[in-house]
Amino acid sequence: MVRKVYLVGAGPGDPGLITVKGLGLIERADILIYDRLAGEELLSHAKPGAEPIYVGKRTGAHAYTQEEINRLLVEKAAEGKVVVRLKGGDPFVFGRGGEEARVLREHGIEFEVVPGVTSAVAVPALANIPVTDRRYASSFTVVTGQEDPTKGARLDYGALKADTVVILMGMGNLSGIIEQLKGARGEGTPAAIIEKGATREQRVVVGTLGDILERGAREGIGPPAIVVVGEVVRLREELG
Ligand code: SAH
Numbered sequence: 001m002v003r004k005v006y007l008v009g010a011g012p013g014d015p016g017l018i019t020v021k022g023l024g025l026i027e028r029a030d031i032l033i034y035d036r037l038a039g040e041e042l043l044s045h046a047k048p049g050a051e052p053i054y055v056g057k058r059t060g061a062h063a064y065t066q067e068e069i070n071r072l073l074v075e076k077a078a079e080g081k082v083v084v085r086l087k088g089g090d091p092f093v094f095g096r097g098g099e100e101a102r103v104l105r106e107h108g109i110e111f112e113v114v115p116g117v118t119s120a121v122a123v124p125a126l127a128n129i130p131v132t133d134r135r136y137a138s139s140f141t142v143v144t145g146q147e148d149p150t151k152g153a154r155l156d157y158g159a160l161k162a163d164t165v166v167i168l169m170g171m172g173n174l175s176g177i178i179e180q181l182k183g184a185r186g187e188g189t190p191a192a193i194i195e196k197g198a199t200r201e202q203r204v205v206v207g208t209l210g211d212i213l214e215r216g217a218r219e220g221i222g223p224p225a226i227v228v229v230g231e232v233v234r235l236r237e238e239l240g
Helices: 020-028 040-045 066-078 097-106 119-126 171-185 212-219 231-239
Strands: 004-009 031-034 051-054 083-087 110-114 140-144 164-168 190-195 203-208 225-229
Touching (some): 004 020, 004 066, 004 097, 020 040, 020 110, 031 040, 031 066, 066 083, 083 097, 097 110, 119 164, 119 225, 171 212, 171 225, 190 212, 203 212, 203 231, 225 231
Parallel strands (some): 004 083, 031 051, 031 083, 140 164
Antiparallel strands (some): 164 225, 190 203, 190 225
């Protein structure tokens, strides 16, 4: 009996942006373990009798801890089921996919990662913001706004050297992050916040490091959102 879990990237929100391989696995899965960013529409491709298990956060309901998710993956795979762990974007970009893969290995269960289109690049793209550009940006960096509190050294956002900075999970600590970036890059640096990108509910706020917080607050922008900082934000107008 093959005991295996597929860690599948669902893409950035638009169900059309999953890979062909990922979709094929959803169709074959006995068990589909998914969370909030993984696009529920994709589940309609599951075969009759497949069991979808939602492990994301839901207001008022119990959210699975990472330990519970790990246990669930191990248990279901041990039963010999075809288990698909569907994760938003790419499973190995800030998705704790690496952690899940390690736990599976420790339990002698095979895993296969199926990369996905990461929101870090696709969400800016769908807002007409290319993360690089020959004129404005030769490099981009993707950072988290929310580090593991038990990890030692903290990110210094002011010290980031890339031309374009893409911030995931940044909304909780946004004022502190913007403060550090402003110190290093100046208030006039273009910035954008994209809420629920790659979906019909997408909203985009554009400004500068000097006013983006205020603009975002005025529009009531909240997570899930991606913040893009750098000259490339100007291209939105050119391409729009
Ligand atoms: N593995 C995922 C990222 C998981 S971290 C990937 O590769 O895309 C979760 C963060 O991703 C969110 O807090 C948000 O910053 C960002 N994100 C994911 N999907 C998004 C979307 N459709 N719109 C805006 N931000 C998104």
